Amino acid sequence: MSGAAIQVRGLCKRYGQRAVIDRLDLEFAAGAFTVVLGASGCGKSTLLRVIAGLEEAEHGTVSIGGADVTRMAPQDRGCAMVFQNYALYPHMSVRDNIGYALKLAGLERAERERRIGEAAQLLGLRDLLERKPAQLSGGQRQRVAIGRAIARRQRVLLFDEPLSNLDAKLRHDMRVELRRLHDEIGATTIFVTHDQVEAMTLADRVVLLNQGRVEQADTPMALYHQPRTAYVAGFIGTPPMNMLDAWHEGDHAVIEHGGRLRMRQHAGQAMPVVLGIRPEAIVLDVPGGIAATLEAVEDLGSHRVVYARIGGQRVLAIDSSRRPYRPGEMLCLGFPPAAIRRFDPATGERLPGDGAETAA
Template sequence: MSGVTLNQAIKRYGDVQVIHGVDLEIDHGEFCVFVGPSGCGKSTLLRMIAGLEETSAGQICIGGSDVTHVDASERGVAMVFQTYALYPHMTVEQNMGFGLKMNGYPKAEIAAKVGEASRILQLDDYLKRKPKALSGGQRQRVAIGRAIVRGPEVFLFDEPLSNLDAELRVDMRVEIARLHKEIGATMIYVTHDQVEAMTLADKIVVLRAGLIEQVGSPMQLYNDPDNKFVAGFIGSPSMNFLEGVVQGGKVVVPSLSGREISTDVTLPAEGSAILMGVRPQHMTIEAGDGGAILDLRERLGGVSYDYLVAGNGEKIIVENREEDTLPEGSSVIIGFEDANCMFFDAKTEQRLR
């Protein structure tokens, strides 16, 4: 079994603490994605698991064994980096088998392992080529193949698609999902792209400033976020947040011409400020004086995104799957069902339930 457990894992650089007591369990065979904005600590946490960063305090276990102070080479992990880190003078075949060669594996065994990895990654036609003769996506597949031949307990991916163009990112995302399905290994994947997180993960860990904000399946985080940060980070385009105030047991939203929202959540005291969140696909617009202006329409084929500006300056995005009917600059009324609203404490940003 190759699960990964972190118990109060802490990382300090001198007096600066960047990972703050992280507790996490990743089950055997899970595809776990660390996601969050730049500087949140996701790559540092991954490197701590890999043994490339020393753990200042706490414990890291892989497969039930404490590896907190075990050398990186003995942890049974293989890491795929953002940069491909291929040897330019070696062929694909030599790059993939180099680590095994350095560890004294027999040539026949190296050839068998490289051949199997090549089959999985569809690299058979490129084995005799050197990296300069490969596309970015092919080079990244070679880097993944180099990890596969080691037969690790855990695969670690540090933003492996960041250097690829948009089309290749989609292709490689599918390749990695297929790879996980075929070999069934535990995989931990770091990205700042929440679309990658949603499409790849069995479990998502949302990080901010070295702390875990929430852990769950993609749809759990999407449908039931614990706070405003998770609600805004998971989902594309992100959730709309509008200022509201509690009045008479309802939520009044000034930017929507004082619309009253009914809810069964426990609201704070009368007059308290709260935030109301609604996802773009749960909103509609129609012509009328509703206190908002259609500022810009972004057309993406089968779907468009309408960017609105409310009277108080709040920005709102509405997903539109209808034919264009309203010109930019139109005054609009925003529609949505009260049941699709989420509410957050204006100070703590925690979800009201």
């Protein structure tokens, strides 16, 4: 199965006076696994439904495989969709659930059985084909829903938060299965989720939406290490990037109610700035570092999350040592130059000239 490229141009979708999708332009490469990520209400599921033909946009076009499908019926677009709630027929067996759409399409029984068997083999469902959905676990039911989609052999697979009803271990297992499945069948896959872990582990490319607009579309590592905006920096990462209000003065940045950092990039005139740094990049106990007061420590086994304050601003750091901590003790935090990201506090856009060092 070969995937089809998808182009979305000037897409607008409103509910009443609220623009859920606002002049959206996107391309989904043929055969790629793209994750559309965002908070609840950002328009990600609406985008998926517009591509599938389940919703009609007020403006804009959708093209699949070079053909304009904007006015086409859902069944004519070459898409298969997997929903959050599985949408299985409770009175049908696993075999019949997977093959029902094939039967409606008029495929011969032998061909239906062959496709059902192939889907069941891919998803580990061969021993469950005669069971009803009520006899299956949540993970098994989700596999059946995926099997029903891939048995149709469409060029585009659309997933609308398919793992959100599963527990943590099943979500992990299904992430591994979905990535393997995609690599085997080669369909163009669009996967909608609010879970950044799913986005980081599954995607070739992540599209991060914010109120119906694209904040950044790039590889998972680019979003993590080179966020284009403060919104991206704060959304991606667990814990998220620290964002510190500061003031640029010449070649220094003064953290509000805190210390001074010597910046690699000369700021020119004095200006406010937001400094971003990932928790794992902060170095603890650096002589001459930025003074911070320890608030609390979360021990997660493999590492600890250290909560501290620089003046009135909270900072999180990752600590893999086993040294003891006392609430209220003073820490000296080091900010490696390459780890600093600068953002405009007015627009949220990232500023050129990253990098800082602790001032002498």
